[in-house]
Amino acid sequence: MDKKTISKAILILLWAAGICFAAKCPQTPETGKCCRNRPPEKSKAEPVDAVLKQLNAKTLELKSYEGQVEYKFIQPLLESEAMRKGTLYYARFGKKSMLRINFRTLKQDDEKEQKYAEHYIFDGIWLTQINYQIKAVRKYQLTEPNKPVNAFDVVSRNLPLIGFTKIEDLKKQFEIKLVEQKQDKPANFIQLHLEVKPNSIYKDDYIRLDFWIDKKLGLPAKVVAVSTEEDIYEINFLKPKVNKKIGRKVFDFKIPKDFGEPEIIPLKKKSKSR
Numbered sequence: 001m002d003k004k005t006i007s008k009a010i011l012i013l014l015w016a017a018g019i020c021f022a023a024k025c026p027q028t029p030e031t032g033k034c035c036r037n038r039p040p041e042k043s044k045a046e047p048v049d050a051v052l053k054q055l056n057a058k059t060l061e062l063k064s065y066e067g068q069v070e071y072k073f074i075q076p077l078l079e080s081e082a083m084r085k086g087t088l089y090y091a092r093f094g095k096k097s098m099l100r101i102n103f104r105t106l107k108q109d110d111e112k113e114q115k116y117a118e119h120y121i122f123d124g125i126w127l128t129q130i131n132y133q134i135k136a137v138r139k140y141q142l143t144e145p146n147k148p149v150n151a152f153d154v155v156s157r158n159l160p161l162i163g164f165t166k167i168e169d170l171k172k173q174f175e176i177k178l179v180e181q182k183q184d185k186p187a188n189f190i191q192l193h194l195e196v197k198p199n200s201i202y203k204d205d206y207i208r209l210d211f212w213i214d215k216k217l218g219l220p221a222k223v224v225a226v227s228t229e230e231d232i233y234e235i236n237f238l239k240p241k242v243n244k245k246i247g248r249k250v251f252d253f254k255i256p257k258d259f260g261e262p263e264i265i266p267l268k269k270k271s272k273s274r
Contacts, residue, residue, distance in 0.1 A: 048176050051190055051213070058218035064091040067240035069101060074232040083107045084116070088237070091246040096124060096148060098251040121253055124148025128262075130253065137255055137262040144267065173200040179210075188215055189222075204228060217242065 069088040086103035099122040106116030117132035127140040174194040181187035190213040212222040
């Protein structure tokens, strides 16, 4: 993958994780007080609204998350497909949050699955990508120095976060609907389908997005995004451990001595309006 594709893939991964993890406590407009402990409101209008509000309430309870992740990148035009498997960790330490994804294997097209160690660590400012095969490190600056933020906050500037983006804002950008799960037995998942509107701010990046929410956990279990290049990004969250203790050492890392100098990708500065 080229750098543009890699950058988008990284954002997709953080986005999918960001769906599950937030450190904000929204305030009610009536009282200005935290609504974290309030029960989710029942929607009087559309069932979509009720699903989004319930997801938001559930995600706000998260303090930590550990689970297996399967990340598939499909390029239909090139008839190419790559599957990476690994483990995702997230934890909040006071006001600071950390995110780490350790990929262990890679399967390309019809080839056999092979060991392929690649790690991504987000510390609030920098996203570090460590590729142990080519002994290379890239550091992406995602926010201003000395202003660490949650992964959710960074990615929400570039991508719609289901469960955290205001329902009214989402409806301006997407046509949203619930998808009926055609099964003989009761469905274990709720599926949301989003079609990008012609005037959406995401019209140059995505065509459509789908989310599957685990009914039992109330958290996303699968995300599929289709880009305007017709590339498909699919992320599955498996065997989740919610709010179990995760130590800080999980997010520590050292760059091996035989690696080259890290490639630094600085934060893009916004152009000043005239």
